[in-house]
Structures are given as C-alpha cells and as structure tokens.
Amino acid sequence: xxxxxxxxxxxxxxxxxxxxxxxxxxxxxxxxxxxxxxxxxxxxxxxxxxxxxxxxxxxxxxxxxxxxxxxxxxxxxxxxxxxxxxxxxxxxxxxxxxxxxxxxxxxxxxxxxxxxxxxxxxxxxxxxxxxxxxxxxxxxxxxxxxxxxxxxxxxxxxxxxxxxxxxxxxxxxxxxxxxxxxxxxxxxxxxxxxxxxxxxxxxxxxxxxxxxxxxxxxxxxxxxxxxxxxxxxxxxxxxxxxxxxxxxxxxxxxxxxxxxxxxxxxxxxxxxxxxxxxxxxxxxxxxxxxxxxxxxxxxxxxxxxxxxxxxxxxxxxxxxxxxxxxxxxxxxxxxxxxxxxxxxxxxxxxxxxxxxxxxxxxxxxxxxxxxxxxxxxxxxxxxxxxxxxxxxxxxxxxxxxxxxxxxxxxxxxxxxxxxxxxxxxxxxxxxxxxxxxxxxxxxxxxxxxxxxxxxxxxxxxxxxxxxxxxxxxxxxxxxxxxxxxxxxxxxxxxxxxxxxxxxxxxxxxxxxxxxxxxxxxxxxxxxxxxxxxxxxxxxxxxxxxxxxxxxxxxxxxxxxxxxxxxxxxxxxx
Amino acid sequence: xxxxxxxxxxxxxxxxxxxxxxxxxxxxxxxxxxxxxxxxxxxxxxxxxxxxxxxxxxxxxxxxxxxxxxxxxxxxxxxxxxxxxxxxxxxxxxxxxxxxxxxxxxxxxxxxxxxxxxxxxxxxxxxxxxxxxxxxxxxxxxxxxxxxxxxxxxxxxxxxxxxxxxxxxxxxxxxxxxxxxxxxxxxxxxxxxxxxxxxxxxxxxxxxxxxxxxxxxxxxxxxxxxxxxxxxxxxxxxxxxxxxxxxxxxxxxxxxxxxxxxxxxxxxxxxxxxxxxxxxxxxxxxxxxxxxxxxxxxxxxxxxxxxxxxxxxxxxxxxxxxxxxxxxxxxxx
Numbered sequence: 085x086x087x088x089x090x091x092x093x094x095x096x097x098x099x100x101x102x103x104x105x106x107x108x109x110x111x112x113x114x115x116x117x118x119x120x121x122x123x124x125x126x127x128x129x130x131x132x133x134x135x136x137x138x139x140x141x142x143x144x145x146x147x148x149x150x151x152x153x154x155x156x157x158x159x160x161x162x163x164x165x166x167x168x169x170x171x172x173x174x175x176x177x178x179x180x181x182x183x184x185x186x187x188x189x190x191x192x193x194x195x196x197x198x199x200x201x202x203x204x205x206x207x208x209x210x211x212x213x214x215x216x217x218x219x220x221x222x223x224x225x226x227x228x229x230x231x232x233x234x235x236x237x238x239x240x241x242x243x244x245x246x247x248x249x250x251x252x253x254x255x256x257x258x259x260x261x262x263x264x265x266x267x268x269x270x271x272x273x274x275x276x277x278x279x280x281x282x283x284x285x286x287x288x289x290x291x292x293x294x295x296x297x298x299x300x301x302x303x304x305x306x307x308x309x310x311x312x313x314x315x316x317x318x319x320x321x322x323x324x325x326x327x328x329x330x331x332x333x334x335x336x337x338x339x340x341x342x343x344x345x346x347x348x349x350x351x352x353x354x355x356x357x358x359x360x361x362x363x364x365x366x367x368x369x370x371x372x373x374x375x376x377x378x379x380x381x382x383x384x385x386x387x388x389x390x391x392x393x394x395x396x397x398x399x400x401x402x403x404x405x406x407x408x409x410x411x412x413x414x415x416x417x418x419x420x421x422x423x424x425x426x427x428x429x430x431x432x433x434x435x436x437x438x439x440x441x442x443x444x445x446x447x448x449x450x451x452x453x454x455x456x457x458x459x460x461x462x463x464x465x466x467x468x469x470x471x472x473x474x475x476x477x478x479x480x481x482x483x484x485x486x487x488x489x490x491x492x493x494x495x496x497x498x499x500x501x502x503x504x505x506x507x508x509x510x511x512x513x514x515x516x517x518x519x520x521x522x523x524x525x526x527x528x529x530x531x532x533x534x535x536x537x538x539x540x541x542x543x544x545x546x547x548x549x550x551x552x553x554x555x556x557x558x559x560x561x562x563x564x565x566x567x568x569x570x571x572x573x574x575x576x577x578x579x580x581x582x583x584x585x586x587x588x589x590x591x592x593x594x595x596x597x598x599x600x601x602x603x604x605x606x607x608x609x610x611x612x613x614x615x616x617x618x619x620x621x622x623x624x625x626x627x628x629x630x631x632x633x634x635x636x637x638x639x640x641x642x643x644x645x646x647x648x649x650x651x652x653x654x655x656x657x
Numbered sequence: 658x659x660x661x662x663x664x665x666x667x668x669x670x671x672x673x674x675x676x677x678x679x680x681x682x683x684x685x686x687x688x689x690x691x692x693x694x695x696x697x698x699x700x701x702x703x704x705x706x707x708x709x710x711x712x713x714x715x716x717x718x719x720x721x722x723x724x725x726x727x728x729x730x731x732x733x734x735x736x737x738x739x740x741x742x743x744x745x746x747x748x749x750x751x752x753x754x755x756x757x758x759x760x761x762x763x764x765x766x767x768x769x770x771x772x773x774x775x776x777x778x779x780x781x782x783x784x785x786x787x788x789x790x791x792x793x794x795x796x797x798x799x800x801x802x803x804x805x806x807x808x809x810x811x812x813x814x815x816x817x818x819x820x821x822x823x824x825x826x827x828x829x830x831x832x833x834x835x836x837x838x839x840x841x842x843x844x845x846x847x848x849x850x851x852x853x854x855x856x857x858x859x860x861x862x863x864x865x866x867x868x869x870x871x872x873x874x875x876x877x878x879x880x881x882x883x884x885x886x887x888x889x890x891x892x893x894x895x896x897x898x899x900x901x902x903x904x905x906x907x908x909x910x911x912x913x914x915x916x917x918x919x920x921x922x923x924x925x926x927x928x929x930x931x932x933x934x935x936x937x938x939x940x941x942x943x944x945x946x947x948x949x950x951x952x953x954x955x956x957x958x959x960x961x962x963x964x965x966x967x968x969x970x971x972x973x974x975x976x977x978x979x980x981x982x983x984x985x986x987x988x989x990x
Binding site: 122157197199202203210232235269273277278281282284293295296299427430431509531 | 693694753756856857858875
C-alpha cells in the first residue's frame with residue numbers, strides 16, 4: 085500500500101512525522117513538487133540501487149534535466165553550436181541547461197568540483213524557478229556535497245537505511261499538488277517564522293539560508309494539508325526534512341566538541357559558544373524532538389565529521405580538475421572534435437582549411453562567394469600540458485618512544501615544510517599515530533593555519549601503531565589520487581611499531597603487517613620520504629623504508645632550518 | 658527579479674559601510690568579504706549594484722568608454738552617442754577560461770565570415786565598474802595572475818592568435834569567500850582596498866528579522882520594493898552628495914601623521930596601506946558630512962583598510978582584527 089496514491093493521501097490527513105520513514109520520503113518529494121522555487125532542491129544521499137530508482141521514478145514526472153560533474157561551461161550556459169554554424173554558414177547558438185526552467189538533476193554530486201558548485205549555487209540564487217536534485221553517492225566519510233550546494237538545497241533525504249522490502253512505489257498526486265500550489269501564495273506564517281529561526285539556532289545551524297528553506301517547507305506542507313496558516317505539524321515536518329541534517333548539535337546533548345575531531349573550525353566554535361551564552365527562550369521541545377526523530381542514531385556525528393572534512397578540503401583551488409584540453413602550457417594543436425571542454429584553435433583550423441578553398445568552391449558551387457568553406461575535418465583543437473597539484477601527507481609518530489626522543493624536533497621540521505608548502509601552493513594532510521591506531525587528523529587542505537593548529541595540539545605518548553599509520557596513509561594517498569592530485573608521503577617515526585592492525589600489542593604481527601603495507605605503497609609508486617626520528621637508528625626502519633621504495637634520512641642534529649632543507653632536497657623540491 | 662535592497666540588509670554594518678565607501682571613492686579599490694555561508698555576502702554584493710550611480714558611456718563601446726575619442730580603435734563602433742547606463746557589475750565565475758576574461762578572437766566571425774576580429778571579454782565589460790568574484794579563494798591560479806596584472810596596470814593587453822589588442826580595464830574588485838575552504842594569495846589580498854569579516858548574527862531577534870525581511874521580499878516582492886526602494890534611493894543620494902563633498906574634506910598634517918603611524922606600527926607592507934587608510938577615512942568623513950578628517954574617522958576606517966595588509970606569517974594564528982585593534986589603541990589613544 086502506498087500512502088501517496090491519490091485516493092489514500094487526502095490532503096487533510098498527512099502522515100504523522102517520524103511514524104513511517106518511507107512515507108516521509110514520499111512527503112518530501114511531494115513538497116518539492118509543490119514548491120521547487122522556495123525549497124531550491126533536494127540533497128539525496130543514496131547509493132545507486134533499486135531504492136533510489138524508486139525515488140527517481142517518482143520524480144520522473146518533474147522531468148529533471150540531467151547533468152554530471154564534468155559538464156562543460158558551454159553545456160551549462162550555452163554557446164556556439166559549431167557544427168550547425170559551419171553547416172549553415174550563419175551563426176547558430178545552442179541553449180545551456182541553466183537557460184531552461186525546471187529541476188536539474190546532478191548525478192555523482194559528491195564529485196562536483198567547486199567551480200561547478202558555485203555556479204550552480206549562483207544560478208539557484210538568481211534564476212527564478214530553478215531547482216536542483218543532487219544525487220550524493222558518497223561512499224566514504226569526508227566526501228560529500230560541496231557546501232555551496234548543501235547550504236542551499238532545502239530538503240535532505242538519506243536512503244541508505246532502507247531495505248527494498250520497506251519501500252513501495254511512490255506516485256506523486258498531481259492533482260493534489262496543483263491544488264496545493266494554487267494555495268501556496270495565501271499561506272500565512274506569523275509567529276511560526278520566529279520559532280523556526282529559533283529552532284535552527286538551537287540546533288547550531290549558523291547559515292541563515294536554513295530557516296528560509298524551512299519556512300518554505302512549512303508553507304508547502306500547510307498548503308498540502310489545505311490550510312491557510314502554518315501550524316505545528318507543518319513546523320515539525322519542516323524541521324525533520326530541512327533542518328535536522330544541518331544540525332551541529334542537539335540542545336540537550338553535550339556539546340559536540342567531545343566526540344567531534346579535536347579542534348572544530350574556529351568560526352563554528354565561536355558561533356556555538358555565542359549562542360550558548362545567550363540562550364533564547366525555552367527550546368521548542370516538540371520541534372527538537374522532530375529533528376531528533378528524523379536523525380537515525382549516529383547520523384549527526386557522521387554528518388558532522390563529513391562537514392568538518394569538507395570544510396578542511398581547501399583543495400579545490402588551483403587546478404583541482406585536470407583538463408589538459410583547457411589550461412596549462414600549450415602543446416601543438418591536433419585534429420579533433422570540439423566540445424566537451426576542447427577549444428578550437430582557430431588559426432590552425434584556418435590554416436588547415438586554406439589550401440582547399442579553390443577545390444571546395446568547385447565542389448560546392450552553391451555557396452556564397454568570399455566565404456570561407458570549412459569542413460569538420462579541418463577543425464584543430466588545442467591541447468595543454470597541465471601539472472598536477474601535489475599533496476604532502478605528513479605521517480607523524482607521536483608515540484611514547486618518539487615523544488620521549490624528538491617529537492618536538494619533528495614538529496619543527498613539519499612546520500617548516502608547511503611554510504614551504506604554502507609558498508608552493510601545495511596541499512597538506514596530517515596523519516598522526518599513537519596508542520592503538522592512526523588518525524587522519526587533517527584531510528588534504530591548503531589551510532595551513534589548521535594544519536599548524538592540529539600539529540601544535542598533538543600530544544605525545546602511548547604505543548606505536550605503525551601498521552595502522554601506513555594503512556591510513558595509503559588510503560589517504562589513494563583518495564588524493566582519485567581527486568587528481570599527486571600524493572607524497574612524509575613519514576616521521578622511530579620505526580618501533582608494536583601494535584598490530586587489530587589493536588593488539590603483538591610486535592611480530594605488527595612488523596609483518598607494516599611490511600605488507602610498505603610493499604603495497606611501493607607497488608602503487610607513491611613517492612615516500614622516511615625520516616628516522618630515533619636517537620639511535622635501528623636497521624628495522626631501514627628495511628621498512630627499502631620495502632616502501634622510500635628515501636630515508638635520519639633526523640639530523642641541527643637547527644630546524646637545515647632540517648627543512650634536507651627534507652626539501654630529499655622530496656625533490 | 659530586482660535584487661534584494663541594500664538598505665534592507667539587517668546588521669552587517671561593517672560590510673555595508675565598506676561597500677558604501679568604495680562607491681563614494683572608487684579609488685579605495687574594492688572590498689573583500691570573508692565569512693561563513695549564509696551570512697548575506699552575495700546578497701550584499703548584488704544589492705550594491707542598485708546603489709551605484711549610473712555612468713555615461715558611448716553606446717556601442719565594449720569597454721564603456723566615457724568619450725567617443727577614448728574608444729579603442731579595434732572596436733569598430735557604429736553608434737557613438739553617449740548614453741547613461743548603470744555602473745557595470747560583472748560576475749567572474751569560477752572555472753572561467755582565460756579567453757572569457759581577457760577576450761579573444763571572435764570565433765563566430767572568424768568561422769562564418771573569415772574575419773579577424775576581437776571579442777571583448779569580462780575585463781572590458783567591467784571597465785569603469787565592478788568585477789565581482791564569488792568564492793574568490795577558489796579561483797584558479799592562472800586567472801589570479803592575470804587579474805593581478807591587469808589590476809596593476811589598469812590596462813588589458815591581449816597578444817595572441819595574431820591579435821594585438823589593448824584596452825583600458827579599470828575596475829573595482831569585489832570578492833567574497835569562506836576562509837575555511839582555502840587561503841587567498843597575499844598578492845591578491847593586497848589588491849583589495851578593504852576587507853571585512855562577516856559572521857552570522859548570534860542573537861535570535863536579529864536572525865528572525867533577517868528571515869522576516871527575506872521572506873517578505875520573496876513572497877510579496879512588489880510591496881517589499883515599494884517599502885525599501887525609497888531608502889535605497891536615499892542612500893544613493895547620500896553617496897552622490899558624499900562624492901561631491903570628498904574634495905572639500907580638509908586633511909590636516911596631523912591626520913596624515915596618524916595614518917602613517919598606524920601603518921608603521923602594524924608593519925604593513927609598502928605605502929598602499931597609508932593611501933587606502935587615508936582615502937577610506939576621508940570617504941567616511943564625507944559620508945558623515947564632516948568637513949575635516951578627524952582621528953575618529955581614521956580609527957573607524959583602520960580595521961577594514963589594514964587588517965589584510967599585516968605582514969603575514971602563514972602560520973600565525975592571532976586574528977588580524979585583534980592585532981589592528983591593539984595597535985590602534987596604542988598609537989591613537
């Protein structure tokens with residue numbers, strides 16, 4: 085049975101919030117259909133699969149236009165239609181996706197480059213009637229929708245918790261939607277506006293776009309119920325569908341700083357602290373409960389982690405995309421098809437066409453005199469050679485043995501290299517290991533202030549989970565490659581690994597696992613530098629370093645600057 | 658839909674003041690707005706366009722020349738009458754190609770008519786106006802280089818594809834971004850006259866008022882514009898009055914001395930800091946209807962004019978606003 089048949093869903097009886105999550109999914113889609121302009125769109129977090137297909141099938145009547153993260157500017161905003169221009173001899177343009185009203189559907193949204201995200205965000209802000217359905221297929225923590233989009237899109241649905249048997253086909257009730265749309269303009273919202281704003285602040289949501297989309301959602305829901313004023317049930321739905329996923333804390337809970345990564349971004353910290361100091365009236369229990377009901381356990385922490393990781397991903401800057409057809413140092417042009425980011429080399433194209441003009445004129449007598457006769461085969465496209473961004477992944481041993489020896493010196497060395505990375509526009513990431521396992525303390529970022537802060541706050545002591553460190557480093561390097569960056573590992577350790585991957589203190593197993601991972605690193609040809617930070621170097625680390633195919637240096641007993649130069653030279657600048 | 662009215666933006670006074678001051682004296686050189694998402698950065702920039710007094714320009718000129726004789730000779734202009742048009746505010750999107758920024762061979766004309774002609778780019782369109790870069794800290798490095806070059810010389814030179822073209826490109830840079838997502842290169846930072854930091858308001862009443870106005874703007878656009886339009890117009894008049902008064906603001910040697918000592922104490926690089934501080938303080942004085950530049954004006958202008966010019970250790974954590982405030986308290990008691 086589906087609650088969204090025309091018959092079942094009489095506008096007067098909405099499903100109670102939180103009662104049936106799948107019904108809520110259907111409701112979200114209905115609201116999106118009612119007010120795409122106010123809600124701006126939907127962030128749909130789901131892997132590809134039959135459950136997502138059901139949702140997409142329900143959205144099909146809205147006829148969303150597909151776009152993908154690699155879409156070119158021309159396809160987005162329109163441009164010269166070269167083939168038609170050449171064929172007709174007069175200028176022909178083609179429209180871009182943004183020129184049409186109606187919803188867009190962005191697949192693989194987690195890979196959406198920041199440039200595209202910003203342009204879509206601007207379009208959502210300025211072009212009336214545009215909305216976006218972002219299909220976020222993020223598999224790993226730390227990936228996710230760019231903030232430029234997640235901040236703007238009103239609704240959020242996560243489908244990964246649903247099994248096929250819990251779901252049913254959804255049919256959007258078109259007639260009821262049309263009725264609700266007609267009513268939308270009359271729905272009044274008095275004091276409820278202030279309540280939504282207050283709840284958003286209670287949930288630790290800094291952005292002011294959030295209460296706005298929540299308001300649109302409440303209005304759409306009121307219109308859907310067939311009433312002219314926003315009331316309690318509308319607010320609850322709005323909180324569950326538009327605010328819950330943005331929450332950075334729940335009011336009664338301890339502040340998130342305890343479970344979250346050690347140092348949340350300062351801004352967030354401040355705003356949290358500020359709103360704590362000036363607590364407004366009693367929190368809206370009902371609404372906060374709605375938020376809580378909408379959040380499966382653990383989702384808050386998970387979203388929080390993803391948000392932090394994204395905030396740290398300053399990586400997007402220069403040349404995150406590797407389109408050798410677009411930028412970089414020019415290379416000779418070659419024959420090819422324009423479009424998909426390729427740019428026509430006009431001079432070369434004209435040069436190619438020139439010798440054939442007389443022949444072609446004889447072959448095509450109808451064409452106007454004085455016009456250049458071009459054939460598609462004449463077209464030459466430009467090519468560029470592009471450099472990949474480097475990401476320096478520091479793997480710092482903070483275990484007891486290293487801390488006792490030379491952790492401070494190692495920190496000094498990393499700081500100097502950070503300063504150098506800054507001037508070279510490199511990205512940096514920081515992995516630290518001590519106790520039972522290694523952590524990615526800082527995902528790749530250009531924000532050196534964050535790197536420095538994480539490093540400064542790094543305590544020493546505990547066992548040495550070297551194998552785990554190598555595992556995390558390998559994963560980080562692979563992920564960086566996936567994003568088109570060139571990873572380099574810098575491992576600073578004394579090499580006395582004594583914790584196996586499963587967290588047991590088993591020196592032999594730990595050594596075996598470390599060796600395995602080292603070979604895996606060598607196999608993937610990730611450039612690696614090993615810095616021995618122990619007081620008396622042992623051959624074991626030398627062996628490990630050789631297995632990794634790494635350059636190894638002993639931490640020289642010298643001032644920090646000499647050290648940095650040594651490191652710089654070993655990394656090949 | 659007309660952009661959200663500038664006068665209706667709640668709070669964010671420093672950002673609004675900074676934008677008004679650059680409108681009074683474009684020589685101040687633009688504003689950089691850094692802050693969290695959803696704090697009204699882009700709203701403010703889009704609203705600014707409506708505040709700017711219109712300019713007179715040659716109708717057919719691609720780079721908004723003020724007089725027919727200023728028009729570049731490559732432009733092949735047919736209509737040389739003078740028209741009044743709004744001050745251009747040009748968006749420079751991320752991921753833009755170099756061709757679009759500087760202009761390039763007009764492919765359409767080259768292909769269809771076999772002519773070699775120049776198609777003007779964003780820099781030409783932004784001449785005598787504003788160039789707005791959202792998420793400026795994510796801008797590709799090679800575009801940043803190009804902007805730096807043009808902002809420095811005030812002229813765009815294109816030497817490519819057999820073209821040799823130059824045209825004036827004097828524009829006010831306005832940028833916005835979120836510092837958590839990446840740093841801005843110091844050279845580009847230096848090109849912005851003023852910089853402000855915005856945070857989302859933390860008291861509920863302000864937040865509610867923001868939402869209330871935005872909601873009114875979206876749900877009853879016409880009524881909202883009728884309410885706020887006159888206030889925007891009043892602000893525009895005030896800007897024009899201040900512009901005219903700018904030259905009459907007396908600047909004593911003491912004021913000059915104050916500017917120099919603040920910059921010296923902060924160790925800002927070069928003399929751009931002093932000049933910007935002076936211009937900003939003077940624009941502020943004119944805006945407030947004062948006839949003489951006082952220490953209060955300098956004190957109020959210093960944070961936005963100087964906070965991004967401090968000699969920067971990339972690893973320094975101390976907030977630059979705090980540093981400016983500290984030095985101000987010492988130097989200008």
